[in-house]
Amino acid sequence: MRSRSVPALATLVALAALTACGTTEDPAEDENTGSGSGSSAAPLTVTDARGKEITLDGPAVRVAGTEWNVVEYLVSLGIQPVGVSDVEGFETWDSSVQLDEGVTDIGTRGEPSMDTLATLDLDVVFATDEMVDGALEQIEENTPVIVVPGGDVADPLGTMWDNLDLVAQATGTEDRAAGMRDAFDEALADGRTALAEAGAEGANVAFADAYQAGEAVSIRPFGEGSLIGGVLAELGLTNAWSGVEGLEFDPVYGLGQTDVEGLTALPDDTAFWYIANDSEPDVFTEVLADNSVWNSLPFAADTVRFPDAIWMFGGPASMEQFIDAVVDAAS
Structure with a gap:
């Protein structure tokens, strides 16, 4: 299994985050009193x-x-x-x-x-x-x-x-977790405001990643039930994958599977965004550079690659990075 893949899923092929939004400071003493090192804290x-x-x-x-x-x-x-x-x-x-x-x-x-x-x-x-x-x-x-x-x-x-x-x-x-929730809610609110000011509220968005296996290119759509899909919805954007007939998503991570031809089912006004990493070939700019189907898509020329190393299956810190990237892509 490749290092970036989500955990093994029977319905998916194995494959495939900018300054940290999280924190690495030591927690306050009243938040964490220790356990296995001789602490007198209650069980x-x-x-x-x-x-x-x-x-x-x-x-x-x-x-x-x-x-x-x-x-x-x-x-x-x-x-x-x-x-x-x-x-x-x-x-x-x-x-x-x-x-x-x-x-x-x-x-x-x-x-x-x-x-x-x-x-x-x-x-x-x-x-x-x-x-x-x-x-x-x-x-x-x-x-x-x-x-x-x-x-x-x-x-x-x-x-x-x-x-x-x-x-x-x-x-x-727990206190630190509550603070993280407050910070995330603020990031969402700021993101919605920025998207509205950019005229992008309600825009059709298709987010994906992709990989090559042999000669075949596989594209993974992030559906409404993915963590990314949840954030896009909270930002007031429309998940374009939801309108693609016959596209199925796994019940854990909300990921689908399609190919280049499958992208032709997306609306013409779709903003196509994707994640990649310099540790692997960029499927959309390298592998598909001369692909006639890809180049015929109305959104191909305006496709946006998000910054590397935003973990699409992470926590609030990664999702705050994602919100920043969404605002940048839509601006």
Whole structure:
């Protein structure tokens, strides 16, 4: 699986963030009193996405994250993780927060190294429900695990906040989480105002990424149920993918699958925006440069590539970066 791909999904092909909007300062003492390092803090119990109650000795301090969204939550909340899956990949695809030097790479996101985790003296491991069979159970043999959902098309933004709040409860950083929500709401309001002033309110927008496998080009539309789709809706924009007949989206991340010919179903007035990364070829400007179908599309010449390393499946910090990029693209 390529380093930037979302967790393995049976319905999708594996593939595929600017100054940080999050914070890496140490949390205030009253927000995080520690747990596994001899703290006298009272035990706390949280209920994770499985409905399972996990009791910790106190707010977790020594933590690891197996998926990049939970890593971003942690650092945004002022908790530097001891272990992170695929550190190089995280630093390539998510620029919203910065990891401390010396963080331990614990292996792949879907199947972290049990041996490495066992050496880190962790209070808890934060994971999503997108891991290989048996991995969670193996980790739990030595360390508590708190599971958050990878996403939910029914309420992508609500799921992001639920995830953040769960991580904040387990780390004693609820006040910081509340501040992040206030800052995000302000960013949304400012974004809506800027788009209205630019005359872009209600505009048709198609956001995507793409990759090449052999000779074939695959394009991933971000539907209404994606985290990106949720933010676009809050900004008052219209998701052009919703009008494409027959296009289906997975139930976790709200991602679809199409090809170049599929783009011909988009409205002529669509603003086509996409994410790429210099670590891979740019499909739209390099691979499709001489493609007659792509070049015939009315929006091809005005397509906008968003800044690299905005993690499309991240947390409030990444989504604030995305809001800034939307305003820039529409201005």
